[in-house]
Each structure stands twice: as structure tokens, then as C-alpha cells.
Amino acid sequence: MADDQTIRTAETAEARRLFEVQHRASRAERVPDAALRRDRLARLRSVVAGQEAAFARAISDDFGVRSRTETELLEIVPTLNAIKYARRKLGGWMKPERRHVSATFQPARAWVRWEPLGVIGIISPWNYPLQLAISPLVDAIAAGNRAMVKPSELTPAFSDLLKRLIAERFDEVELAVVTGGVEVGQYFASLPFDHLLFTGSTAVGRKVYQAAAANLTPVTLELGGKSPAIVCPDYALDKAAKSIAFGKFVNAGQTCIAPDYVLVPRGREEAFAQALMAQVRASYPTLGGNDDYSGVISPRHRERLERAVAEAKEAGARVLVHEDEAGKAEGKVGPTLVLGAPENVLFLTEEIFGPVLPIVPYDGLDQAIDFVNRRDRPLALYCFSRDRRQHDRVLDATLSGGVTLNGTLLHVAQESLPFGGVGPSGIGAYHGREGFRRFSHARAVHKVGFVNVFEKIGPPWGGMAKRFGRMLAK
Template identity: 35%
Template sequence: MNPYTVIHEIKRIYEAQVGSRAHYKQKDARWRQDILRKLAQEIDRNQDKVINALAKDFRKSAVEAEVTELMPVQMELKEAIRKLPQWMKDRSVKRSWKLFSIKPYLHYEPKGNSLIITPWNYPFQLPMSHLIASIAAGNTIMLKLSEFSPHINAVIRIIVQAVFEEEQVFIVEGAKEETTFLLGLRFDQIHFTGSPSVGKIVMQAAGKFLSDITLELGGKSPAIVGPKVHLQEVIRNIIWAKFVNAGQTCIAPDYLLIDIAYQDKVAQLFKTEIRRAFGDQPELSPDFARIINDKQFDRLVQALTEAVEEGATTWVGGDVRAEERFIAPTVITDLKPTTKLLQEEIFGPILPVVFYSSIEEALQIIQEKEKPLALYVFSRQQSFVDQVIKHTSSGSVCVNDAMVQVMHPYLPFGGVNNSGIGQSFGWYGFRAFSHERAVADVKLMPLSKFFWFPYTDKTKRMLRWFRRLMT
């Protein structure tokens, strides 16, 4: 039996959602809050199923499932339910004395039909977080789940079907054929999370209908370690951020740039702290996840093997077990600049380390690559931090920690250029799925009163006066 959604069913529900978007557009804040509360209750009711499904798809530990999948969704729900009336409220814009008769304000309305395409690496957190934002904004949603995480997909389907009508939210499962069909339909908003290469395809499809689009992509997010740091603390932060979810995180540190002054200490610290985290046999650790599928596993092993054959030095790890898609937490150095591990996004538990002799050298390495989704700076010297931020570009920056920026309720999440377009989460997610409509409410005389036909000398004198006033 084909587990994927059949094409004619996608078409039927799509047409139903097109017909119902005006209905859901009119729903007020209280109605949207109520349905988000139902969603929160259903997630709580199925929490154990979520944890068990993630263990089947990734061998992800219960703690990691709660920290990286459930808790962020629960935070998003709480914030949306609490703030939704405020988000939906018309926002006043400063009045201009030059156009004193106009009361200006912004009105937020749903974009309409939305398509959300989600990846496999956080297959509960990302679909649900973007679903929450689109529901809060008042849209209908086609939610395309990754075909590589079938166990959690089944739980998401249970949750969504218990809360929403199909004409409001519909789950689509499938691969290339189903995704291609969806991208051939006209949506008012497309939200895609995935690789830059596929993001270009999605953007091209959106261009056919001039659909609004949000792209959350990736790239090689650097972590740079400068002066005045507690080195052990820094290494522990990097180990957690890099090896949570077996490195399959879009904002994980993709490579480490570290001052050569730390060269004598850093290798031993990685060995000691990784052993403390995962033991002498990390394959037995209950806290270390697995690679999602054979394709990703083979890609990572090939890149690692290539680097070693070219002379790279492995400080820690390097062990692989194909039968269970296990790659040990690996730290590697002495890499050629042209190796895949330094050219392509890794998306796995392999951390390249590059030493630099000057801040200018480190900045040049970052600047030569595409703009990343995240950048991490470790230093208690503010001038160093300021220089890194000033001379680089990234979707976000986190100073003296890693990945915590995505959890802050009042910061946007998103990339820049190759790492993404647009922003998500919290207020920014609501705004991404909403049209920010400009309203000019004329309270006194319309402009046509001054410039009515036929144009006369009086009109010209009025124009000269008006130009002096406006400019």
C-alpha cells in the first residue's frame, strides 16, 4: 500500500481550501486562540507518542526530543495564544503634519492559502511551529511533511486531524512527485525549510504565480573563538550545539575557527569533554542520535573519508557503523581548504577545526563563503565581538553560547541570501503569513479638492505651494 497522499486527493482538498479561505479569514482572535488551545491540548495528550516516534526515526533520546522538539512548539503555542489579540490589532503609524487629513495605520490580514514544506531533521518542531504561525494569521494550510520521518508523521497526522477540518489544515505525505504537484498549484504564501539547492526550485515555482515566499535554508555556520574565553566552557558549548541530533541541525556550528594561541589545549579538551558526554563507546550512549537515512550516512562517510585520505588529522571519533547509521562524534583538523567538509554544509556529527593567526585571516575565511544562517562568537573582549559582527553577515549571531538565539521569543529566525529569505517564529512568524496592509483613512479634505480639473493658473499656484510644503 502506498503511504503517500494520492494526487487527486491533494487536488480535491486544495480546491476546498481555496473555497474556504475567505471563511477562515474572518475568524477573530478568540476563535483562533481557541483552536490553538485545542492544538496545545492534543500535543500534550500525545507527548509520549511524539517521543517514541522520534526515537524510531532517529533514535533520539527522550530528553533531546523534549528540549529540541516539544518544548519549542509549546513555547510557540503559549506565545501565540497570549499575544494573538495584540498581533491582530491594527497598528497606528505616525501621522504627518504635511498630510494632516490622513489617519494612517497598518491592518493585518491573512495571505490566504499557504503551503508549508518541512524537512526531516526536526520533523515535529518545524512543521508544528510554522503551522501555529499560519493558523494564528488566519490562513488555510497544506502541510507537506518529509518522507524520511514516517513515524513522527503518523503522530502529527493524529494530532492535526483531531483539531482541524481538512479544509483548514491538510497533511500531505510524499516525495518528489507530490511536492512537484503542490508547487504547480497557486498559493498565496509558500514556506519552505531545506537546502539552498531545493530552495531555488521552490522559489522558481513561486515565481510562476508571484506567490509570497519564506525560505529557511542553511549554509556553513561558523563558530569563532577569540581572546578572553573560558576555553573548557566554550568547548562544552560547541560540543552540545554540534552533536545534538547527531549534528543534523541547520544552525549547528559547521566549522570552528579558533585562535592558534589555544592550539596546545583544544585537542585534549575535545577528547576529554566528548568522552564525558558520550563515554568511551559513544555508539552505546542513549543520548546520541543516528543519521536519518542511508543517503545522508553515505554522503557524510564519503566526505570524512576524502578528508582523511587528503591528510586530515582526526582528534576524536571517526568511527562509523553502517548497519545502524552511526557516525561517532568527530573532530578533525589539518583539512585542505578545498575538501568537502570545508566547502559544503556538513549536517552531521563532524566538526572541522581551523586555526587562525589573526582576526583578519579568520574574517577572510568567513567572507569567502556564502552568508550563513548563524554565526557564533566566543570572546569576552567586546572589541573582538564587535569586529566580527561588523565585518560578517549572517541570519543571526549568538555571542558566548550556541543555538540559544532561536529560542528567544522576541528575536526573528531566518537567513540572508543563500541561507534564506524572510523570518519566522513568534511575532515574525505571524507577520510572515500575514499581509501588512497599509490604510490611509482620510478624515478631512481629499487631495482631489486641490487639484481638480481643469488645471488652471490657480491650480499651478496651489501646486507650487504644495511642493514647498512637502519638500
């Protein structure tokens, strides 16, 4: 049997071979027409449509348990919607865009052509393995590119299924999946793609950025961070609790845009915690044997969460947990609320990425806004208020990748809205038209009319040129 090093060497060699095949093809056949792009999108749809049960089983196997309904609603449906949206809008996106030509350069025409970059690399994460692999693929294919996908090594069942289904429907010169461990992923990031998209943690994103920089490869980084939820004094606590419980505990909190902490008016944190825990118990009466509540992806991730809870307790925080022994045996971490934690504990300094939610009191909305702004800019922000002025005040005073008002998560499901972070939560955005343009080159074209004034006046530069120059300078 081949040793691990031999396998890794073979996997990286295969990644290089696939890249070179696609790179050559992208230079030889540069701009596919709309019909071919729609055909590729239709084939991509067939990778998912009709395979829903197989994907749900594979993802559940990787997680230990993962609700089929969650996979359908949060991964399969958004993916199919994205493909449908792109196919419908593609003709308009591809049209050259007329641009203004100033009187100085008339007669002339100018326009922008949206042209494919070439070969796109996509490194997708484990938490939503289907949606976060296919969604950027939709935009890359719509823009006329070829693409390679490297799924996470933490979802081997899903990755193998995706690789097989794509290989059945696409020639490797169009689209290919590369599997393997961390070393293969590192090598993948070092390939000289025409654009590289990475979704994952900020720490790994920094390494991907460094690897891409060696080739001057442009990148889109979809990271995470401390996404806040602000509950304003005028908003009903039970309504906010229902929305936040959904956004936080779906997929056991393993969602990059999940609320990472909640800011509530001081004196109401206990009432909010009780309302939230009531909603949790209604949604997940038991954890053991309950396929509606997902497992945490690996023992290492569970141990990290357990250490952080212990740290918060030692620092004086009060912890409320909804759990049972059967759930623990299945690799589940119960929904956990943390009250009264000091600001320096792990849960308030690093992204949690699990079903643990700190509740932080504030005195006045300005203090809540300051609490958000003293941290890195988040990928998502949630604000609950019946007063539009309160919404506007929070929006004007903060900056985040995206926002849902009076709800959670839903902005990411809108194909008409860009999805992306800002600063440490990400670089660049995609989805829909923004995704098409993210993976396109805006090629400037200027067509000279029947006369070129600049050629008429020189050189050699004479009196007419000097007068013309003085006139333009005014």
C-alpha cells in the same frame, strides 16, 4: 495492490483537493477573529501536549535511535512555548497600527491592518520534524490563515502520527497534513499557495523557489550553510569546547544551525581538539546502546559523511573519532574532528549536516573574519569572547541569519527574536511577531476627513492648483 504510480497520483490529487477546499474557504471567510485564532492555537497545543511520548517514539523509530530528552528539550518544549507566546501576544499583534499623515493631506487618518494572506503551505524537514512543522504553523494560524503541511518522507512514523492527530482536532478546511514521497513534495511546492515556507537544504530550496515562482507565490526559505564558530584568544578553550560540543553533536550534528566549522587561534587547535574530544567522551561515554546519541537518518546520509571523511584524510587532514562498533551497527556516526584539512575539501565547501567538525586555525581576528566572509552568508554565527569589543567587531564585520554569543543554538529558542537566513542561507524570517507579520498582509488604509483638498482644487486645474503645486514642490 496498487502500484507506486497509482499511489502517487492519488496523493497528489488529494493535495490538490485539500488546497482547493481551503482556498475557497479563505476567500469566503477571510478574517477570523481573535477568539477563533486562540481556539485553533489551543487545539494545536493539544496535538503536542499529552502526546510527548508518542512523538518521541515515532521520531526515534525514524532515526533508528533518537534521545527522548533531546526530542522533549529541542522540539516539544520550544513548540509549546511558541504556542503559549502567540496566544498571549495575539491581541497586540492584531491591533491596527496608526501611521502618520502629512499636513498636505489633512484632515485624514491612516493605519495598517494586519490581515491573513489565505492558505499557507509548509514543507518541513526530517531533522527536527515536530518543531519545524508546528513552529511555522503557530505563526500562520496566529495570523488567521489556513494551512497545509507536507512533512519529510524520511520520517514516515512521525508524519503519519502528525497527520492523524491533526485530523482528529481540525477540520480539513482549517488545517491538513499531506504525506508522500519526493514527487508529492514537488507537486505540493507547485500549488498556488498565498505563501510557501520551506525548511531544508539550499539545493532543494532552489527547486522549491523555482516551483513557487510559476505562481508568483511568495516564499520563506529556511536553509542552512556553513555556520562558523569563532573562538577568540581571550576565551577559555574548555568553556568554548563545552558549548560547541553541545551545539554540534546534539542530534548527531543534524541541525541546520549547528556549528559547521570552528576557527581557533593558530597554535591552539590541538589543545582545543583535545578539550572538545574530552567533552564528547564525557557527554557520550559509549555510542552503542546509548539512547542519548542519535543515529544518522539514512544509509545515504551516512555514506556521504564517510566519503567526506575519507576525502579529508586523503588530502592530508588528521581525523579524531570517538566511535565504537556497536554504535556503527545502530546506524550512528561517531563525533569526528578534522584538523589540517585544505580549504577545498567537502567539509569546508558544503554544509556538513552530521557529527563532523573541522577545526581551522587563524592568525589574528581579521583573518578569521575574512575566512567567514569568503563563504556564503551563514544561517548562524557563534563568537566566544569575554570582550564586548571583540563581539562587536565580529558582528559589525560579518552577516548571518542569527547569532549566539558565548554559546550555541540558543538564539533560535527565543520567540521574541526572528529566525531566518540571509542570501543562500534563507529568505525571510519568522517566529513570534515577525512570524505573524510574515504570514500577514500589511493592508494600507487612508481615510479622508471632512474635506479633500485635492478634489477642491481641480481639475480643471486653475490658478489655485498651480500655486498649490509650486508650494508643495518647495
